[in-house]
Amino acid sequence: MAQGTLLDIAKLNGTDKVVGLVEENMVYAPELSVAPGRTIRGTSYRTVSRDTYPGVGFRAANGGVTYTKSTFLNRLHECFIFSGNVRADVAVANAHEDGPEAFKSIEASGVMKQALIDIGSQFFYGTASDALGFPGLKTFHDAFTTELTARSIDTLVVDAGGTTASTGSSVYGVKFGESGIQFIFGNDSGLTLGEWFQQMVNDGTAGQDYLAHVASMNAWIGLQAANPYCVGRLKDATADAGKGVTDSRLEDLLALYPVGYKPDVWFMTRRSRRQLQQSRSVVVTSGVPQVTGKSGPLLSSGQDVSAPVPTEACGIPIVVTDSLVNTEALS
DSSP: OOOOOHHHHHHHTTOHHHHHHHHHHGGGOTHHHHSOEEEOSSSEEEEEEEEEOOOOOOOOTTOOOOOOOOEEEEEEEEOEEEEEEEEEEHHHHHHSTTOHHHHHHHHHHHHHHHHHHHHHHHHHHGGGTOTTSOOOHHHHHHHHHHHHHHTTOOOSEEEOOOOSTTOBEEEEEEOBSTTSEEEEESTTOOSEEOOOEEEEEEOSSTTOEEEEEEEEEEEEEEEEEOSTTSEEEEEEEOSSTTOSOOHHHHHHHHTTSOTTOOOSEEEEOHHHHHHHHHHHOEEOOSSSOEETTEEOOOOOTTOEEOOOOOSEETTEEEEEOSSSOSOBOOO
């Protein structure tokens, strides 16, 4: 089911001057264009999920069954204040050949670009990116791994086995939706850019002020992860020989998801996508090569044949993002 994204929420809440900025800069954090979001009236809420079910089974005539009851988990989902200030020197803005409004738009676009980059990083790395922000996919995945291990249930993690320190990367398989991963925006609003006004501001030197156009961007933003099966991770994928991203490893990860929890997308870096592409490429030994199951032209022996740039794996779309990095610590 299609759900609203950050851009949709900006449009629906009538923040016209934000819509263009989000649309213009969404390329810098593509996860924000695919991850759904919802607004809430306050800044937090709780979800309840069933942890265990009541006991049932066959019984003998005149025999009883052991009584057990359901147990439940209560999870708190919170929004956190996200802000940015836009400032433009009045004299500089007036000197712009297209007028001060054009210059103010340029400054606002820069703030929005950085905002989306920061939110994208927070989406994956959470408090490791900004301690004052919301937990990210890695935080949730680590917590869910501990939870599932305690219940002797398979965890949604595959280790690519990389060994070179601080060169790791992850691929996340994410299930979106009300019972999975989604952004939450508090106070019934997404990113908002306030009205421009003029005020004297300081340049950082005592007594050195200038007149500036000023506006403030604000939001209450959080991330919901409603159950342990909404995020899986292929970890420690590095450039070490044989330790990158392959179809086989993604298939191993997919096999760990329970029925009904197939991820909606794979998030990965450009390096990870290239590794996946290379794992699908072939070297001709004789005759006609076979690339992804299709016959190619007759080529000479020993020639490399590159597979197409991957757009999916295991039938699941790939979203490439720079919000994930290739310098993760190995875990």
